[in-house]
Amino acid sequence: MRALVWHGKEDIRCDTVTDPELEQPRDAIVKVTSCAICGSDLHLFHNFIPAMLPGDIMGHEMMGEVVEVGSEAKHKLKVGDRVVVPFTIICGECDQCKRGNFSVCQTTNRKKQLADKVFGHATAGLFGYTHLTGGYPGGQAEYLRVPFADATHIKVPDGIPDEKVLFLGDIFPTGWQAAVQCDIQPTDTVAIWGCGPVGQMAIRSAVLLGAKQVIAIDHLPERLDMAEAGGAITINFDEESVVERLNELTGGLGPEKCIDAIGMEAHVSPSMPDTVYDRAKQMLGAESDRPHVLREMIYVCRPAGVISIPGVYGGLVDKVPMGQLMNKGLTIRTGQTHVNRWTDDLLHRIEEGQIDPSFVITHTVSLDEGPEMYKVFRDKQDSCIKVVLKP
Amino acid sequence: MTYSISNIARSKGDPKVLHSGPSSLGAADRMARALGWFSIGLGVTELIAARRITRALGMEGKEALVRAYGIRELGHGIVSLSSDKHLGLWSRVAGDGLDIATLMTAMRHDNPKRDNVGIALAAVLGVTLLDIIGAQGATARHSRPRGRPSSYRGRTGFPQGVQAARGAAKDFKVPPDMRAAPALAAVSDRAPQERARPH
Numbered sequence A: 001m002r003a004l005v006w007h008g009k010e011d012i013r014c015d016t017v018t019d020p021e022l023e024q025p026r027d028a029i030v031k032v033t034s035c036a037i038c039g040s041d042l043h044l045f046h047n048f049i050p051a052m053l054p055g056d057i058m059g060h061e062m063m064g065e066v067v068e069v070g071s072e073a074k075h076k077l078k079v080g081d082r083v084v085v086p087f088t089i090i091c092g093e094c095d096q097c098k099r100g101n102f103s104v105c106q107t108t109n110r111k112k113q114l115a116d117k118v119f120g121h122a123t124a125g126l127f128g129y130t131h132l133t134g135g136y137p138g139g140q141a142e143y144l145r146v147p148f149a150d151a152t153h154i155k156v157p158d159g160i161p162d163e164k165v166l167f168l169g170d171i172f173p174t175g176w177q178a179a180v181q182c183d184i185q186p187t188d189t190v191a192i193w194g195c196g197p198v199g200q201m202a203i204r205s206a207v208l209l210g211a212k213q214v215i216a217i218d219h220l221p222e223r224l225d226m227a228e229a230g231g232a233i234t235i236n237f238d239e240e241s242v243v244e245r246l247n248e249l250t251g252g253l254g255p256e257k258c259i260d261a262i263g264m265e266a267h268v269s270p271s272m273p274d275t276v277y278d279r280a281k282q283m284l285g286a287e288s289d290r291p292h293v294l295r296e297m298i299y300v301c302r303p304a305g306v307i308s309i310p311g312v313y314g315g316l317v318d319k320v321p322m323g324q325l326m327n328k329g330l331t332i333r334t335g336q337t338h339v340n341r342w343t344d345d346l347l348h349r350i351e352e353g354q355i356d357p358s359f360v361i362t363h364t365v366s367l368d369e370g371p372e373m374y375k376v377f378r379d380k381q382d383s384c385i386k387v388v389l390k391p
Numbered sequence B: 001m002t003y004s005i006s007n008i009a010r011s012k013g014d015p016k017v018l019h020s021g022p023s024s025l026g027a028a029d030r031m032a033r034a035l036g037w038f039s040i041g042l043g044v045t046e047l048i049a050a051r052r053i054t055r056a057l058g059m060e061g062k063e064a065l066v067r068a069y070g071i072r073e074l075g076h077g078i079v080s081l082s083s084d085k086h087l088g089l090w091s092r093v094a095g096d097g098l099d100i101a102t103l104m105t106a107m108r109h110d111n112p113k114r115d116n117v118g119i120a121l122a123a124v125l126g127v128t129l130l131d132i133i134g135a136q137g138a139t140a141r142h143s144r145p146r147g148r149p150s151s152y153r154g155r156t157g158f159p160q161g162v163q164a165a166r167g168a169a170k171d172f173k174v175p176p177d178m179r180a181a182p183a184l185a186a187v188s189d190r191a192p193q194e195r196a197r198p199h
Helices: A041-045 A112-119 A162-169 A171-180 A197-208 A221-229 A242-249 A273-283 A292-300 A322-327 A339-352 A367-378 B002-009 B027-048 B050-057 B063-081 B085-105 B114-142
Strands: A002-008 A011-017 A028-037 A062-069 A082-085 A143-146 A189-193 A213-218 A233-236 A257-260 A306-309 A331-334 A363-366 A387-390 B017-019
Touching: A002 A367, A011 A367, A028 A162, A028 A367, A041 A367, A062 A143, A062 A162, A082 A162, A162 A171, A162 A339, A162 A387, A171 A197, A171 A306, A171 A339, A189 A197, A189 A292, A197 A213, A197 A221, A197 A257, A213 A221, A213 A242, A221 A233, A233 A242, A242 A292, A257 A292, A273 A292, A292 A306, A292 A322, A363 A367, A367 A387, B027 B050, B027 B063, B027 B085, B027 B114, B050 B063, B050 B114, B063 B085, B085 B114
Parallel strands: A189 A213, A189 A257, A213 A233, A257 A306, A306 A331, A363 A387
Antiparallel strands: A002 A011, A011 B017, A028 A062, A028 A143, A028 A387, A062 A082
C-alpha cells in the first residue's frame, strides 16, 4: 500500500510499504477513505519531538471502512462498518478509561518503559505520533491497523460525507475539550490564541457553549477571516498589541478564559523579542518549545481565570512566569484530548446541523501529493488551513 | 539500511518500507542542508586549526579572528540546518562578504603567501555564488507569495448561522472534573450569604 512516511526532519515521502496485518484479537484493519494533516504533525515534520524513526507512518486523523476484524473485536465491529478512528488508542477497561481520561489510558502504550522514563508515567498509545506514544503506524495511508479496535472507534452512519465527520477523530473534540475545560459562563470572554484548525474548532465550540464574546488572535488574514466568520472578534498581532486590545475589550479586566491553540511553535517575530530568544535556544537544543503564547496568556488572563492548553508542548519551556501564575490564582487545564468522551455528543450536534466541521477544509488532494502539502501547510502558502488527503 | 535498524523498534504486523517515493524536501532544501553542514565543518576547522590557516594565508597573529569566524560559521550552519534555512543561507552570504573583505586585506604585495590568499578568495567567491543561489531558492520555496489571500468570510461552520449557534450547546453539562474554580464559575445562582461567606 501507499503511505506517507517520515524519513527525517522535513522529509516526508509517499512510499510503498507492506500492508498492515492483524496482530491481536482486538485489532481491526480499516481501509482509509479520508485522512488529514494535523497542525501537530508539523512538530514531527520539524523533528521537535525527537522520538520518530525513519520508516514511521504519519497521520492521526483518519476514517474509513472496516475490512478485517479480530476475533475479540467482532462484538463491536463488523466488516463494512464506517468508522472514524480517534487519534488516542484506548482499551476502555483501565482505571483512567473508566474515568473518561482516555488520553492517558494505562494499557495501550506499547512503549511503556520508554514513556515511563520520559514522562514519569506513560500516557495512551497514539497513532503516528512518535515512539513515546507507542510507535503505532499512522493513518496517512491506504490501510490502518487499529489496535484495541473494539474500543478505539467512532461509528458513523452512512449518508454523512467524510468531510463532515472526519474531524471527530481529533481537531473537533480537541477544540471542544479546550472550550469545555474553560467551563464557559454566559458572562465570559474567551480569548483564543491561534486560528489554525484547532483554534477554529475552539472558536466554534466557545460560541456554541454560549460565551459572551470570543476573541481570536493570529496574524494571517485568511485565518482571521475564517475566525470572524465563526463569530469571533479578531486581533491581528502584527498590527496591534494583543494585551492592550484584550484589556480594551474586557473593560481592563482581561479575559476570564484563555485558550492556547498554538503550543510549542509560536510565531517568531522581532517585535516579540522573547520569541527570538526561544527560537535561538531551540536551534541550539537548549529549549524544546517556544512558549510565547503561554507567557502572554498568563500575563493577560483575569485573576482566578482559566488557561486551557490544547496546543501540543513537547518538552521543556523556559521563562514561564510562575510568579504571575501563582499570585493570580490561575487554573491551567491541559492534556491530549479524551476523544471518545465527547464524540457521541458532537456527532449528534453535526447530525442536528448545529455545526458542520467541514468549513475548515481548504485543500483536498491525493495521498501522493501529501509530501508537498506538508510544505504548503507548514509555510502557510496558498491560504492553506486544513488539508484532507484521499488515499 | 536505516529502515532495517529502525524496524527493530516495530512489531511484526507494522508496515515496512518497500519503495521510497517523492520527498517533501526540494532541491533548495537539500542544498541548504549541504551548505549548513559545510558551515559546521568549516567552523570546526577554523576553531581547531586557526594557526595553520593563518600561516597558510600569511596572516599570522590573526588566530583569534579566525576562531571568531569559526564560531560565526557554526551559527550559520545551525540556522541553515533549521527550518529557518533561508535566514541561515542569507547569513552565510553576509558572512561570505566579511570573509572576502578579510582576505582582501591579505592580498598585499609583501605577503609571501599571496597566491594562497588568491586561491582562498576564488574558493570563497565560488561558495558565495552557491550561497546566493541556495538562499534565493530557499526563500522562493518557503515564502508566502505576496498578494491577496483567499477569503474565507463565508465559512461560518454553522449551517443555521452564527446567531443561531450562539449558546446552542447550552444544554451541554460540563463534567464535574472540568468545572472552573468557584472564583470564576457562575455566582448568580448562589445565595448572597454564600457569595460573601467570611473566612
